Amino acid sequence: DGGITQSPKYLFRKEGQNVTLSCEQNLNHDAMYWYRQDPGQGLRLIYYSQIVNDFQKGDIAEGYSVSREKKESFPLTVTSAQKNPTAFYLCASRAPYSGNTIYFGEGSWLTVV
Amino acid sequence: AQSVTQLGSHVSVSEGALVLLRCNYSSSVPPYLFWYVQYPNQGLQLLLKYTSAATLVKGINGFEAEFKKSETSFHLTKPSAHMSDAAEYFCAVSDPPGGTSYGKLTFGQGTILTVHP
Numbered sequence: 001d002g003g004i005t006q007s008p009k010y011l012f013r014k015e016g017q018n019v020t021l022s023c024e025q026n027l028n029h030d031a032m033y034w035y036r037q038d039p040g041q042g043l044r045l046i047y048y049s050q051i052v053n054d055f056q057k058g059d060i061a062e063g064y065s066v067s068r069e070k071k072e073s074f075p076l077t078v079t080s081a082q083k084n085p086t087a088f089y090l091c092a093s094r095a096p097y098s099g100n101t102i103y104f105g106e107g108s109w110l111t112v113v
Numbered sequence: 114a115q116s117v118t119q120l121g122s123h124v125s126v127s128e129g130a131l132v133l134l135r136c137n138y139s140s141s142v143p144p145y146l147f148w149y150v151q152y153p154n155q156g157l158q159l160l161l162k163y164t165s166a167a168t169l170v171k172g173i174n175g176f177e178a179e180f181k182k183s184e185t186s187f188h189l190t191k192p193s194a195h196m197s198d199a200a201e202y203f204c205a206v207s208d209p210p211g212g213t214s215y216g217k218l219t220f221g222q223g224t225i226l227t228v229h230p
Binding site for chain 1: 117122145147149154155156157158159162164203207209210215216217218219220221222223
């Protein structure tokens with residue numbers, strides 16, 4: 001089935017460590033996104049990529065990094081510079097010619113211990 | 114800059130009652146508007162979207178929303194609530210094609226809907 005796969009679903013990180021969240025899609029979408037969700041704050045855009053080998057910062061990019069070497073993949077690295085990384089992270093992609101319809105993966109929980 | 118305000122972080126209804134979730138937006142250009150639903154520990158699922166066609170938009174699971182430009186609103190309704198509707202609902206806005214924010218969604222804070230038997 002086509003879709004967006006995020007892994008791992010749950011991840012624990014020690015303070016000072018970098019971690020990478022995986023996002024893979026087989027929908028042939030050009031645009032991909034990473035959002036962060038905190039209770040009561042909705043979703044906030046971290047990074048987005050409109051095409052392979054290109055990406056832009058969103059509203060809360062500090063302490064995060066991404067790469068877009070393949071159309072199917074858009075991994076997110078949460079670095080030790082991110083002061084409050086515990087959150088639910090959602091990857092998404094946009095269907096072309098769809099009225100800006102964005103589809104989401106199932107999310108990844110990151111907890112700093 | 115675009116913004117979305119969802120009035121009421123929690124809404125509680127009885128099964129069979131009308132569901133009304135409120136969303137107001139701010140946008141400098143005619144917006145595209147969306148409602149998403151999220152069940153616990155899952156991603157977001159699109160319920161419906163407004164993209165400048167009919168102002169009354171019908172979505173999945175019996176939900177609909179009406180775009181009212183004069184009120185800058187896009188409230189979500191369902192005539193009769195079901196227990197399975199209990200979830201968190203998000204309203205979102207983006208620019209239309211050609212706009213600087215096209216391709217990016219700005220979300221509201223979310224409204225948790227509780228349905229009582």
